[in-house]
Amino acid sequence: MSTANDRVVVVGAGVSGLAIARELAPDHDVIVLDKGGVAADTSSRASGMISLSLEPFPEEWASFALSQFRDLDGRGVFSFTERETVRLVPEANADLYTDRAPDGGEFLTRSELKRRHPDSFGDLSAYGGGLVYDGTGSLDALDYAMTLKWAAERAGAGIFRDHEVRDVRVEDGAVVGVETEYGRIEADHVVYATGWRTRDLLDGYVELPVRPLRWNAVVIEPDDPLPDDCPMGSEPTMRMYWRPTDRGNVLVGGNEHLLSDPEGTPMGVQPSFRERVVEDVAPLLEGVAAGRIRREDCCPTADCASPDGLPIIDAPAEGPEGLAVVTGLHGRGVMLSPVTGRAVRSLITGEDPPFPMAPFRLDRFDDRSADFDYRSHWGPGGDGSGP
Numbered sequence: 001m002s003t004a005n006d007r008v009v010v011v012g013a014g015v016s017g018l019a020i021a022r023e024l025a026p027d028h029d030v031i032v033l034d035k036g037g038v039a040a041d042t043s044s045r046a047s048g049m050i051s052l053s054l055e056p057f058p059e060e061w062a063s064f065a066l067s068q069f070r071d072l073d074g075r076g077v078f079s080f081t082e083r084e085t086v087r088l089v090p091e092a093n094a095d096l097y098t099d100r101a102p103d104g105g106e107f108l109t110r111s112e113l114k115r116r117h118p119d120s121f122g123d124l125s126a127y128g129g130g131l132v133y134d135g136t137g138s139l140d141a142l143d144y145a146m147t148l149k150w151a152a153e154r155a156g157a158g159i160f161r162d163h164e165v166r167d168v169r170v171e172d173g174a175v176v177g178v179e180t181e182y183g184r185i186e187a188d189h190v191v192y193a194t195g196w197r198t199r200d201l202l203d204g205y206v207e208l209p210v211r212p213l214r215w216n217a218v219v220i221e222p223d224d225p226l227p228d229d230c231p232m233g234s235e236p237t238m239r240m241y242w243r244p245t246d247r248g249n250v251l252v253g254g255n256e257h258l259l260s261d262p263e264g265t266p267m268g269v270q271p272s273f274r275e276r277v278v279e280d281v282a283p284l285l286e287g288v289a290a291g292r293i294r295r296e297d298c299c300p301t302a303d304c305a306s307p308d309g310l311p312i313i314d315a316p317a318e319g320p321e322g323l324a325v326v327t328g329l330h331g332r333g334v335m336l337s338p339v340t341g342r343a344v345r346s347l348i349t350g351e352d353p354p355f356p357m358a359p360f361r362l363d364r365f366d367d368r369s370a371d372f373d374y375r376s377h378w379g380p381g382g383d384g385s386g387p
């Protein structure tokens with residue numbers, strides 16, 4: 001367990017590393033090192049959907065993260081916009097929900113949905129209605145990351161870009177620092193928050209069952225800006241989601257899939273994804289079908305998946321003492337980042353966090369190989385049949 005002013009080196013300045021730095025900086029000597037820029041890898045590409053109440057997470061993770069986003073709203077350059085989310089239910093599945101909406105959700109028929117949001121939805125003829133969730137919202141991922149950086153630096157953290165960490169240094173079974181491209185840095189604790197690369201970077205210290213995962217997103221400018229009360233949404237059979245942006249545009253994302261060669265994969269969004277957005281998703285929203293695509297974003301080095309879809313946030317028993325890892329965020333790393341930060345703080349200080357830690361443990365996996373099939377959050381089997 002840490003003592004006051006212990007040195008913690010955090011490897012990776014994405015939202016995870018920055019959230020960890022913010023948690024630890026008030027009473028530790030924190031250094032964050034990134035081989036590139038701050039949030040320049042996956043984190044800045046995130047769609048900023050905060051849809052914790054729809055995810056298969058313990059309720060305490062959702063309530064903790066939500067309270068942190070609300071607290072941070074208005075600080076730095078960060079704003080958190082709360083909106084409800086509608087998960088559309090295909091006509092054939094509507095009977096499943098008429099008497100029994102899942103926890104936290106309310107089922108509205110198609111006509112009820114249209115009455116509630118008369119200027120938001122377009123052609124919903126294929127849907128029996130939608131499950132409406134509150135406790136959801138959105139943020140700009142880069143503004144969020146920059147605000148975490150600002151808060152961590154104000155609390156004393158040193159955050160350095162263009163510092164590649166080449167190895168963790170271990171003596172007598174405990175970490176003593178890291179080896180960077182510029183030399184050694186001593187540390188009492190080392191946290192790897194290096195996304196999909198973490199498996200390779202820690203090879204020889206601990207085996208992590210994670211695989212690179214890719215997402216695509218586009219921003220469409222509708223004919224007229226979306227109304228202020230336009231909800232966020234998702235369509236489980238297509239595995240697509242959307243949200244209004246601050247400028248009245250709509251961001252549409254989805255198409256997540258495992259990748260075997262992230263660095264050899266082209267950067268552009270896949271044509272099949274673009275077609276699906278234009279032909280199938282845009283008509284669901286009023287005035288968006290005739291809109292223009294303003295931005296295409298894809299992150300071939302993307303995020304990373306774990307076999308059960310939940311992250312690994314642990315100080316694994318088989319690793320050297322003082323080593324903690326964060327990986328396998330499975331496309332949910334921004335919304336979970338407040339939980340990630342507090343979870344790592346608890347691993348380092350021994351304090352109890354206000355949420356369960358057991359689902360994060362590495363030892364829940366007997367098989368640590370990266371040879372597993374993708375498990376989607378969209379529903380049982382990932383086929384959209386579940387809420």
Ligand SMILES: Cc1cc2nc3c(=O)[nH]c(=O)nc-3n(C[C@H](O)[C@H](O)[C@H](O)COP(=O)(O)OP(=O)(O)OC[C@H]3O[C@@H](n4cnc5c(N)ncnc54)[C@H](O)[C@@H]3O)c2cc1C
Nearest residue numbers: 012014015016035043046047048049165195332333334335
């Ligand atoms: C298109 C898209 C949309 C998404 N939408 C959402 C969303 O709506 N909501 C949500 O919650 N999540 C979303 N995600 C997922 C989210 O972006 C990730 O889960 C999150 O950014 C992971 O953050 P991280 O800090 O763990 O990893 P990363 O952002 O990948 O950061 C890891 C950092 O480690 C650094 N690094 C790697 N190796 C080294 C080394 N050797 N030395 C030093 N530094 C190193 C990298 O340069 C990088 O900056 C989306 C992802 C994509 C691609």
